[in-house]
Amino acid sequence: MPNDFSQPLNASVLPVMRTGLLAGKPLALQAQALNLFYGDRQILHALNLSVPARHVTALVGPSGCGKSTFLRCCNRLNDEVDGCRMSGNIQLAGSDIHGGELPVPELRRRVGMVFQKPNPFPLTVYDNVAYGLRLAGLRRRRELDERIESVLKVVGLWDEVATRLHEDALLLSSGQQQRLVIARALAVEPEILLMDEPASMLDPISTLRFEELVHQLAQRYTVLVVTHNMQQAARVADYTAFMYQGRVLEFGDTDSVFTNPQRRETEDYITGKFR
Amino acid sequence: MSRMRVFIPEAGVWLSAACVSVCVLAMIGLLGILAVNGLTAFWPKPVESLRIDVGGQQHDLLAQILGQDGDVLILRGSEPTRIGEAYQRVRLAQIVARSIPTDVVEIELNDGRLLFARTDIALLQRTIAAHVSLRLPRDDASHGITLDADEIYRLRSANGDGYWQRFGEFASQLWRFLSTGPTAANPGGGILPALIGTVMLVLLMSVLVMPLGVLAAVYLHEQAASSRRARILRSAVNNLAGVPSIIYGLIGLALFVHQIGGSIDQLFYSERLPTPTFGSGGLLWAALTLALLTLPVVIGTTEEGLARVPQTLRDGSFALGATRAETLWHLLLPLARPALLTGLVLAIARAAGEVAPLMLVGVVKLAPAGVLDTQFPYLHPTREFMHLGYQVYDTALQGADAWRAEPRAYACALVLLLAVVALNLCAILLRNRLRARYRSLSY
Numbered sequence: 001m002p003n004d005f006s007q008p009l010n011a012s013v014l015p016v017m018r019t020g021l022l023a024g025k026p027l028a029l030q031a032q033a034l035n036l037f038y039g040d041r042q043i044l045h046a047l048n049l050s051v052p053a054r055h056v057t058a059l060v061g062p063s064g065c066g067k068s069t070f071l072r073c074c075n076r077l078n079d080e081v082d083g084c085r086m087s088g089n090i091q092l093a094g095s096d097i098h099g100g101e102l103p104v105p106e107l108r109r110r111v112g113m114v115f116q117k118p119n120p121f122p123l124t125v126y127d128n129v130a131y132g133l134r135l136a137g138l139r140r141r142r143e144l145d146e147r148i149e150s151v152l153k154v155v156g157l158w159d160e161v162a163t164r165l166h167e168d169a170l171l172l173s174s175g176q177q178q179r180l181v182i183a184r185a186l187a188v189e190p191e192i193l194l195m196d197e198p199a200s201m202l203d204p205i206s207t208l209r210f211e212e213l214v215h216q217l218a219q220r221y222t223v224l225v226v227t228h229n230m231q232q233a234a235r236v237a238d239y240t241a242f243m244y245q246g247r248v249l250e251f252g253d254t255d256s257v258f259t260n261p262q263r264r265e266t267e268d269y270i271t272g273k274f275r
Numbered sequence: 276m277s278r279m280r281v282f283i284p285e286a287g288v289w290l291s292a293a294c295v296s297v298c299v300l301a302m303i304g305l306l307g308i309l310a311v312n313g314l315t316a317f318w319p320k321p322v323e324s325l326r327i328d329v330g331g332q333q334h335d336l337l338a339q340i341l342g343q344d345g346d347v348l349i350l351r352g353s354e355p356t357r358i359g360e361a362y363q364r365v366r367l368a369q370i371v372a373r374s375i376p377t378d379v380v381e382i383e384l385n386d387g388r389l390l391f392a393r394t395d396i397a398l399l400q401r402t403i404a405a406h407v408s409l410r411l412p413r414d415d416a417s418h419g420i421t422l423d424a425d426e427i428y429r430l431r432s433a434n435g436d437g438y439w440q441r442f443g444e445f446a447s448q449l450w451r452f453l454s455t456g457p458t459a460a461n462p463g464g465g466i467l468p469a470l471i472g473t474v475m476l477v478l479l480m481s482v483l484v485m486p487l488g489v490l491a492a493v494y495l496h497e498q499a500a501s502s503r504r505a506r507i508l509r510s511a512v513n514n515l516a517g518v519p520s521i522i523y524g525l526i527g528l529a530l531f532v533h534q535i536g537g538s539i540d541q542l543f544y545s546e547r548l549p550t551p552t553f554g555s556g557g558l559l560w561a562a563l564t565l566a567l568l569t570l571p572v573v574i575g576t577t578e579e580g581l582a583r584v585p586q587t588l589r590d591g592s593f594a595l596g597a598t599r600a601e602t603l604w605h606l607l608l609p610l611a612r613p614a615l616l617t618g619l620v621l622a623i624a625r626a627a628g629e630v631a632p633l634m635l636v637g638v639v640k641l642a643p644a645g646v647l648d649t650q651f652p653y654l655h656p657t658r659e660f661m662h663l664g665y666q667v668y669d670t671a672l673q674g675a676d677a678w679r680a681e682p683r684a685y686a687c688a689l690v691l692l693l694a695v696v697a698l699n700l701c702a703i704l705l706r707n708r709l710r711a712r713y714r715s716l717s718y
Contacts, residue, residue: 075594077593080593104598105597106596107596108594109595113594115594119585119587119590119591121592122588131597132595132596135595135597136596185594188596
């Protein structure tokens with residue numbers, strides 16, 4: 001039943017936090033003692049973060065604090081960068097992503113990613129969504145058609161592009177493009193969706209639609225979203241992690257992080273004292 | 276993204292416009308010279324009857340006037356024994372009388388010789404149809420020639436035609452030049468085999484150079500990226516582009532013809548030795564040599580094309596679980612296709628004009644058998660071949676009959692130029708179709 005987007009995935013196999021804030025919650029992703037270097041420069045310093053499954057977690061923090069770098073660790077996209085080294089471990093649903101039992105292509109299919117700037121391939125709308133499916137070995141036209149239709153419906157794009165499936169994806173508006181790349185990521189049925197400042201290039205109305213979509217996705221997917229927009233974080237995230245100089249300084253449910261920050265740096269950042 | 280406009284002062288605009296004009300005029304001038312010099316030779320010339328006074332003795336002569344040099348006329352009379360023997364320079368003062376009689380028959384023989392005779396063309400045609408030998412009337416007081424009917428290629432009334440008939444004659448001569456081949460008897464004949472040889476050589480070269488160049492560029496750009504090794508390899512490739520083409524000919528001869536071709540002969544065709552099969556120059560080795568020659572061009576443009584695909588698209592592909600190979604095959608190469616074809620266009624332009632390296636690896640003045648024929652396998656890559664560029668070189672330097680050779684060389688050059696333009700046009704049209712598809716690839 002590949003098209004049934006109402007059913008949660010593998011709920012039973014996820015590890016569960018025993019104590020603390022997330023006690024009793026299943027975890028989709030856990031990063032432990034993560035250090036990362038680009039050449040000689042250390043970007044992440046012993047970073048720890050647990051991401052609860054089927055919730056939206058926002059990652060906020062000043063520019064250059066390593067938010068995007070951390071996201072790129074989660075699907076091992078940093079492997080493609082020359083001179084990048086890391087230590088520590090990241091577990092996806094309890095298994096080490098560097099452990100060998102999880103080949104990189106499979107990891108990346110299970111951990112989808114949406115980039116800051118909409119990056120549809122210069123192909124048709126249809127071929128964009130079909131790209132990952134075809135890589136996964138899906139070739140039958142009927143099956144592809146069905147999957148593409150259902151996933152475009154999930155992101156609310158179907159009504160707008162149903163008649164333009166075979167037109168160039170770059171002719172869509174940027175809001176549509178961003179929903180298209182989300183659909184492209186969702187088509188291969190990931191467990192986690194990483195989003196790197198996904199709304200920073202969108203106009204206010206597209207942003208609103210996007211935020212509604214993120215809410216809706218959280219019923220089925222784990223969403224980890226990097227954002228610079230505090231209001232947006234407050235609106236869409238169940239949990240918020242504040243990152244500062246390569247560390248997670250504070251993690252909590254969004255309300256308490258925003259209304260009652262425990263650290264002075266968090267408070268300064270949220271109130272706009274520094275960027 | 277709109278193109279950035281660079282501000283050029285008024286004088287600069289005029290200067291650059293002037294430079295462009297010079298380029299365009301040079302191009303038009305070149306084509307014009309080739310066309311005028313090459314094509315006028317196909318226009319039928321009238322045959323005049325001249326009475327010439329040589330030291331008090333007068334004699335009659337039927338001849339074509341080829342040109343005038345001061346007060347000297349250059350004539351071509353009948354060629355009774357061999358081609359190019361009957362040129363004469365006659366001072367205008369020596370000519371007592373000249374006229375253009377309507378009953379002159381121009382007889383062209385199979386070996387290209389021309390004979391002129393004042394006689395009844397219908398009578399001659401009947402004689403030829405009867406397959407008997409033919410005695411020409413003594414037309415100019417010097418020759419009385421006996422011909423075998425089989426020797427005659429065709430008869431034509433030299434002066435009886437109107438303008439449109441002469442134009443038809445011009446067109447049929449031109450067509451004959453393009454659609455027939457030279458023979459051992461008449462090496463100054465048509466150029467069809469050379470045209471076919473040129474086109475097949477370029478096509479075979481394209482088929483060989485594209486996969487080789489693209490794979491090399493993929494290695495340099497995607498695998499080796501910015502490593503020290505890649506930089507060394509890249510500069511080596513760039514230096515290859517500066518090697519004189521005759522050196523490639525030597526490499527082709529030593530490596531392909533002697534080493535590889537010789538080995539293939541010993542391994543697979545030993546029963547035919549010492550007659551070489553692969554071990555002598557031929558179309559395949561020439562195409563490989565040209566592929567080597569054009570490799571740097573293809574590698575360079577392909578690398579550029581790959582570099583133009585933005586990193587965000589690669590990341591997008593990786594993030595969907597594509598491996599590097601899959602990203603290359605499904606995304607990068609399709610997006611780089613216009614650049615690949617640009618490389619092909621440049622490679623064709625470079626290869627089609629090369630003659631020097633070919634002389635060492637299988638081009639001949641007169642090939643006994645064409646590289647393309649109706650016998651399986653239709654294309655014969657081991658055969659020696661003819662080439663338009665080499666025809667130009669050879670025709671221009673064969674001294675025996677300059678009045679026929681010069682226009683032939685011009686005409687060959689014109690056809691070569693048009694063939695190169697046509698090949699390029701095909702590749703450019705193909706590229707533009709693809710480019711329209713990926714026009715929006717500008718991040």
